[in-house]
Amino acid sequence: YVKGAREVIxxxxxxxxxxxxxxxxxxxxxLEGVRCVGACGLAPAMVVDGDIHGDVTAESVLKILEKYS
Structure with missing residues (x-):
């Protein structure tokens, strides 16, 4: 998994x-692991409610998800 995606998951x-x-x-x-969201230059990336977030790390992912609560 690209650039730490496994740690984010x-x-x-x-x-x-x-x-x-x-x-x-x-x-x-x-929680769905996918190979591509069309943002390879931002890997690892995730999509939440249609918003693409790039350069996600295990340290930043929870803060990103808090915005959707």
Missing amino acids: GRISGEYNIAEGETTEDRRFD
């Missing part, structure tokens, strides 16, 4: 107690 999994392919209990988030 691990951080989300641990914080929200979900695995890839699952949805949080409150149905706020789905």
Whole structure:
């Protein structure tokens, strides 16, 4: 997985107690690992509610997700 994406997924999994392919209990988030969101130059990238976030790290991902609560 590109540029630390595995660590980002691990951080989300641990914080929200979900695995890839699952949805949080409150149905706020789905966690899906994909190979491409069309933003290779920003890898690792994630999409939340249609917004693309690039250069995501295990340290920054939770702060990004807090904006969607």
